[in-house]
Amino acid sequence: MLGFALRRLIQSVLVLFVMSALVFAGVYAIGNPVYILVSPQADQAEIARATAALGLDRPLWEQYWTFVAGAVGGELGKSFVWNTPAVQLILERMPATLELALSAMAIAVALGIPLGLLAGLRPDSWTGRTIMAGSILGFSLPTFWVGLMLIMLFSVELGWLPTSGRGPTTEVLGVPLSVTGWEGLRHVLLPAANLALFQLSLLIRLTRAGTREALAQDYVRYARAKGLAMERVMRVHVLKNIAIPIVTVTGLEFGSLIAFAVVTETIFAWPGMGKLLIDSINVLDRPVIVAYLLVVVAIFVAINLLVDLLYGALDPRVRLAGARA
Amino acid sequence: MTGNSVLKQVIVALAAWAACTLHAAELRIGLSADVTTMDPHFIAAQPNLTAQHHVFESLVHVDERGRSIPLLATWRTPDPLTWEFNLRKGVKFHDGTGLTAEDVVYSLERPLAITGSPGGFATYVKPIVAKQIVDRYTVRLKTAAPYGALLQDLAEVMIVSKKAATGATGADFDGGKAALGTGPYKLVKFSRGDRIELARNEEYWGGRLPWDKVTLRILPSDPVRTAALLAGDVDAIEHVPSADLAKLRARAGLKLAQAVSWRTILLHLDQGRDQPPGVLSKAGKPLERNPFKDARVRRALSKAINRRLIVERVMEGLGLPAGNVVSPSVFGHDPAVKADAYDPEGAKKLLAEAGYPDGFQLTLATPNNRYINDEQVAQAVAQMFSRVGIAAKVEAMPLSVYFGKARGGAFGVTLLGWGTLAADFALRSLAATADPGKGYGAWNWGGYANAGLDALVARALGTVDPAQREALARNASALAARELPFIPLHYQVVTWAMKSNLSYAARTDEFTFAHHFKPQ
Numbered sequence: 068m069l070g071f072a073l074r075r076l077i078q079s080v081l082v083l084f085v086m087s088a089l090v091f092a093g094v095y096a097i098g099n100p101v102y103i104l105v106s107p108q109a110d111q112a113e114i115a116r117a118t119a120a121l122g123l124d125r126p127l128w129e130q131y132w133t134f135v136a137g138a139v140g141g142e143l144g145k146s147f148v149w150n151t152p153a154v155q156l157i158l159e160r161m162p163a164t165l166e167l168a169l170s171a172m173a174i175a176v177a178l179g180i181p182l183g184l185l186a187g188l189r190p191d192s193w194t195g196r197t198i199m200a201g202s203i204l205g206f207s208l209p210t211f212w213v214g215l216m217l218i219m220l221f222s223v224e225l226g227w228l229p230t231s232g233r234g235p236t237t238e239v240l241g242v243p244l245s246v247t248g249w250e251g252l253r254h255v256l257l258p259a260a261n262l263a264l265f266q267l268s269l270l271i272r273l274t275r276a277g278t279r280e281a282l283a284q285d286y287v288r289y290a291r292a293k294g295l296a297m298e299r300v301m302r303v304h305v306l307k308n309i310a311i312p313i314v315t316v317t318g319l320e321f322g323s324l325i326a327f328a329v330v331t332e333t334i335f336a337w338p339g340m341g342k343l344l345i346d347s348i349n350v351l352d353r354p355v356i357v358a359y360l361l362v363v364v365a366i367f368v369a370i371n372l373l374v375d376l377l378y379g380a381l382d383p384r385v386r387l388a389g390a391r392a
Numbered sequence: 393m394t395g396n397s398v399l400k401q402v403i404v405a406l407a408a409w410a411a412c413t414l415h416a417a418e419l420r421i422g423l424s425a426d427v428t429t430m431d432p433h434f435i436a437a438q439p440n441l442t443a444q445h446h447v448f449e450s451l452v453h454v455d456e457r458g459r460s461i462p463l464l465a466t467w468r469t470p471d472p473l474t475w476e477f478n479l480r481k482g483v484k485f486h487d488g489t490g491l492t493a494e495d496v497v498y499s500l501e502r503p504l505a506i507t508g509s510p511g512g513f514a515t516y517v518k519p520i521v522a523k524q525i526v527d528r529y530t531v532r533l534k535t536a537a538p539y540g541a542l543l544q545d546l547a548e549v550m551i552v553s554k555k556a557a558t559g560a561t562g563a564d565f566d567g568g569k570a571a572l573g574t575g576p577y578k579l580v581k582f583s584r585g586d587r588i589e590l591a592r593n594e595e596y597w598g599g600r601l602p603w604d605k606v607t608l609r610i611l612p613s614d615p616v617r618t619a620a621l622l623a624g625d626v627d628a629i630e631h632v633p634s635a636d637l638a639k640l641r642a643r644a645g646l647k648l649a650q651a652v653s654w655r656t657i658l659l660h661l662d663q664g665r666d667q668p669p670g671v672l673s674k675a676g677k678p679l680e681r682n683p684f685k686d687a688r689v690r691r692a693l694s695k696a697i698n699r700r701l702i703v704e705r706v707m708e709g710l711g712l713p714a715g716n717v718v719s720p721s722v723f724g725h726d727p728a729v730k731a732d733a734y735d736p737e738g739a740k741k742l743l744a745e746a747g748y749p750d751g752f753q754l755t756l757a758t759p760n761n762r763y764i765n766d767e768q769v770a771q772a773v774a775q776m777f778s779r780v781g782i783a784a785k786v787e788a789m790p791l792s793v794y795f796g797k798a799r800g801g802a803f804g805v806t807l808l809g810w811g812t813l814a815a816d817f818a819l820r821s822l823a824a825t826a827d828p829g830k831g832y833g834a835w836n837w838g839g840y841a842n843a844g845l846d847a848l849v850a851r852a853l854g855t856v857d858p859a860q861r862e863a864l865a866r867n868a869s870a871l872a873a874r875e876l877p878f879i880p881l882h883y884q885v886v887t888w889a890m891k892s893n894l895s896y897a898a899r900t901d902e903f904t905f906a907h908h909f910k911p912q
Contacts, residue, residue: 097793099795100792108436108515110515112828113514120507149429150434218615231616231625232609232611346426348792
């Protein structure tokens with residue numbers, strides 16, 4: 068067990084290392100950020116000074132070495148433009164992104180499963196067909212377009228919800244959250260709905276397929292024959308049996324929610340990590356780009372590690388396989 | 393005067409007062425770009441300066457037309473090497489301490505001492521070789537050689553409180569502890585990537601301001617910024633995208649304010665090398681000589697461009713055809729210079745005279761996320777070149793990729809936008825012969841070299857008397873317009889949109905200042 072964890076940990080460090088080298092070289096290949104950052108009046112001496120001040124005058128290997136040396140000590144460098152350590156910037160933005168992703172997840176689950184059950188129960192009815200048609204739209208419409216349409220409809224035409232931004236935050240256990248207040252909820256609703264759309268469609272289709280399959284099973288027929296109400300059959304027997312794939316996919320898709328948040332955050336001016344990444348790429352703010360990817364990779368590695376360890380704990384075969392190898 | 397009319401006047405006055413107090417509550421402005429720090433000497437980026445100008449002030453300010461005016465100080469030049477600044481008396485920082493000459497000298501030294509910053513401000517204070525505090529309210533600055541552009545430089549350098557800024561970190565500025573200026577607004581909260589909250593400085597030396605609370609919202613996405621104004625989430629927005637212009641103009645309850653911007657869009661033509669990349673014969677073979685070295689070819693290209701059409705159609709009115717290096721209200725603009733008229737026949741004739749009766753081919757490189765409709769402008773220009781027999785291709789890319797490549801000499805023809813407050817400044821960067829020692833030609837991507845122009849630019853910059861300097865700068869503009877080191881396309885027009893009960897004096901330098909919005 069310990070050996071397995073240790074091996075995975077070493078693998079993870081290797082992944083982080085390779086990733087950082089790739090990103091470093093990639094951003095270096097694009098160009099010198101100083102040309103974008105300096106004021107137009109800057110002369111050659113000032114450009115050279117700024118290049119040196121950011122350490123960009125050194126050979127690439129030396130810059131990378133400095134970075135690795137700092138990273139080992141937990142220091143991932145200071146942003147070129149934000150005047151702040153890169154890690155601090157990312158951690159500061161993380162609650163906003165997680166809040167958005169979790170809200171989207173909640174919307175997807177709260178709407179997707181009931182709608183999927185309904186569509187699975189009456190696949191040929193008008194309701195079932197409408198739900199399925201809607202889910203196809205949810206799959207295929209581009210996020211940024213839907214986002215703009217949501218803003219135009221609910222904010223500009225109807226005036227019900229704010230167009231963009233994050234509501235006022237309150238500290239909950241040291242983490243600034245906006246969903247604790249009414250104003251914050253109003254702000255998060257549109258971006259979360261926009262982000263949820265894809266997951267919602269996925270969940271509807273998954274639940275519907277599972278429901279249709281389950282409904283044809285003998286245990287459902289027995290339950291019906293026993294005289295149980297359809298409502299109880301659905302809730303207790305069907306839902307429980309189709310829950311496993313739904314939970315698995317929901318968990319897996321959480322990662323892609325965070326990743327797709329980039330687009331939604333940009334449209335809704337949501338101050339999250341994704342928007343920070345896009346802004347940083349635009350000005351080649353390498354410390355932030357590298358730190359962002361490292362943090363995200365670290366999160367994914369940690370989740371995978373946790374899942375593997377859980378599997379190991381739950382399933383002796385995994386542990387055995389790990390011990391033999 | 394009858395009782396009735398007195399009553400009427402009272403009612404009108406009351407209504408006006410009520411309207412004022414209603415508006416007085418809060419002004420919310422949608423900004424188009426991210427503000428990265430409240431340290432005014434960290435990075436010379438316009439979005440940052442926009443926010444910082446609310447909190448900090450400089451010795452010299454720039455008016456709507458782009459001309460230098462006194463702000464924290466008035467000045468005189470006892471001799472061409474000496475600038476004496478007399479500080480306004482009774483000016484207080486937000487912590488209540490008075491502004492003194494010590495703070496000024498500290499603020500002019502800080503840009504050179506700041507570490508780990510992309511900076512940009514060092515350029516502005518480098519010409520100053522000595523600083524002398526005469527008394528509490530007088531500072532004398534010495535330059536090594538006569539330098540007329542010092543005022544424009546000092547307009548960029550904000551004055552911080554020595555007490556608050558000494559030893560302060562970026563976090564101290566962003567958190568507000570060190571962000572203590574003399575400006576009309578105090579920093580309440582800086583939420584990175586989201587908003588900046590400001591409160592009125594009740595002891596502002598410039599008098600009482602209409603807004604007691606100002607929120608600057610960061611809304612970089614164009615459609616969302618427009619939507620925020622339409623939905624009433626903000627009261628005004630800057631940089632109205634050309635696509636939304638007609639909609640906002642027609643909308644009841646909203647109005648626009650426009651000014652010709654200081655930003656000139658131009659084409660650099662590589663005249664330095666013998667074989668500029670992408671400039672080939674029609675058959676794709678290298679040319680015997682670089683066609684751009686021939687002034688007739690440069691003129692032909694300029695005549696081939698239908699600037700009016702670009703401005704009307706591609707820019708949807710957000711431009712003005714350009715012939716000068718700087719736009720009409722900017723220092724050193726020569727009103728006698730007109731934009732080249734569209735003349736395809738004349739262009740063909742000039743090309744034939746220069747030995748290119750069948751034209752040649754070129755590749756025009758452009759950023760696609762920097763200037764208003766930049767890629768579309770480049771596409772239109774390429775089409776127009778094709779009309780006179782020059783097969784032109786467009787290569788568009790994001791700014792982050794473009795600048796590095798363009799400076800590395802990857803392109804033969806490049807599109808660039810330039811915003812500056814004086815023609816001699818602009819020509820020093822864009823057209824003077826590249827000379828790192830003097831700081832000339834830092835953005836002369838075309839590799840143009842003309843000793844006559846260099847000398848004229850140097851004379852203009854070295855002239856302290858503003859009228860004389862402007863005359864020289866105008867001559868330099870006219871010379872550039874005759875020689876075409878680069879081809880000016882158009883001056884951008886900058887647009888603000890706001891609720892119709894507000895007014896804004898549209899600024900040629902594109903800055904958005906809450907304290908310049910007025911209730912009507």
